[in-house]
Amino acid sequence: MTHHILILGGTTEARQLAGKLARRKEFSVTLSLAGRTESPVAQGVPVRIGGFGGAAGLAAHLREEHVDLLIDATHPYASRISANAAQAARQSGVPILALRRPGWEPVAGDRWMVVDSAAEAASALGTVPRRVFLAIGRQEAGAFEVAPRHRYLIRSVDPVEPKLAVPDALYLLARGPFAEAEERALLERYGIDAIVSKNSGGEATYGKIAAARALGIEVIMIRRPPLPDVPSAETVDALAAKVDHFFDPVAERGV
Template identity: 60%
Template sequence: MTASARIERILILGGTAEARRLADALAGRPELAVTLSLAGRTAEPLSQPVPVRRGGFGGAEGLAEYLRAERIDLLIDATHPYADAISANAARAAELAGVKLLAIRRPPWRRVDGDNWIEVADAEEAARALGEAPRRVFLALGRNELEPFATCPQHFYLVRSVDPVDAPLAVPHASYITARGPFGEAEDRALLEQHRIEIVVTKNSGGAATYSKIAAARRLGLPVVMLTRPALPSVPSVATVEEAFAWLDHAGTEETARGV
């Protein structure tokens, strides 16, 4: 991007590896003022290379007001694929404030030979998909998706999350692991074998950081209950951070060519 480009002030809605990588790269561009917004759901987020704003905005209208007040030129939605409410607010706020919007949407995982996926709409349906007979279940979900599984106390649950689960599931048999990816396939295979896991429950997050559990389940012949992705607003989007860089450079060249 050239120094004469109109895009100078950028707000990134983050919480993902893509947001961190993008912020790290843009921090090296002195012509840009970049702020990273984190929702504040992670108790101990990783350090970031640019100024960070934590907490919500108060819906689409609050975010639009922030965009106007901070004279933001570009809003980048680099949130998790399942953060549909935030993405909807971002689309509406950009429209209200008259600000450019770009979304980074990583592609979902695709089935390959050996995968046994049971696709469900939400955590409630995932809990029902476990069946009545007791099973040993690996829950690789966010803390906000765990509550429905308390209605199925006959199962053993192994829960892995970035932050400690508070309060624990109201079930008689559960074990908790606090860990942050990326994880390796051998590591996850050993975890599943150690706890004698019979079925995995997860989201189709995409990307490489947490794919190891999918590969491990395939290797062990385990079924995976997969929460399908929510519908997201139709906005300009790219699949990777590299494509976001190209979009930014093109936008800067385009603005300069128009003489704005």
């Protein structure tokens, strides 16, 4: 019997999980991407691009495509998608599992100011002009137009369009992972004295946090939004084990 699994992706872990599950002949895996990244990395499994039309649209898709398991492996800040996924699972009766990457925790030497939003981060930069590394992607960069006194270095996978209405902004297009040594060199090259970051977790983008610690640079950290309480795991391997248990609980117990 083939079990149809729909993975809501957009993260490295989603791609890794899809590949891991797709190697099993009893699983038919589809990966769904929101389509916000213009040139996504090749995923290695059938991919669906675009939204579903909210929770109701996703619930209808789950029923129409006879999905047996929904996996939410979206970015920790994709809270609306996660909320829609949990609601769609309830409406359709399709079980849901989530991959919840642990967030970073401050350690000795870190200079973090934790805020709740990009707008709060812009305000937290203060009134004295600073050289700011904006490492939050392109979608919320516009929040910093209210603080045009600062000089911005803005890094994103896709171009920021339209450009920010500020007098001094430099744009870098790059896709992680970023090593600590690279990030330290970048911060020193541009004389950065503040970083704005999301608490994405994982190793791929932690380099800037470690580099900031080494250089004594302040990090304005945007706190994660609340996510639905659904069965979850923190790693690809742990979630894959939950999938195994879901479809074959007797085998999982070794009976």
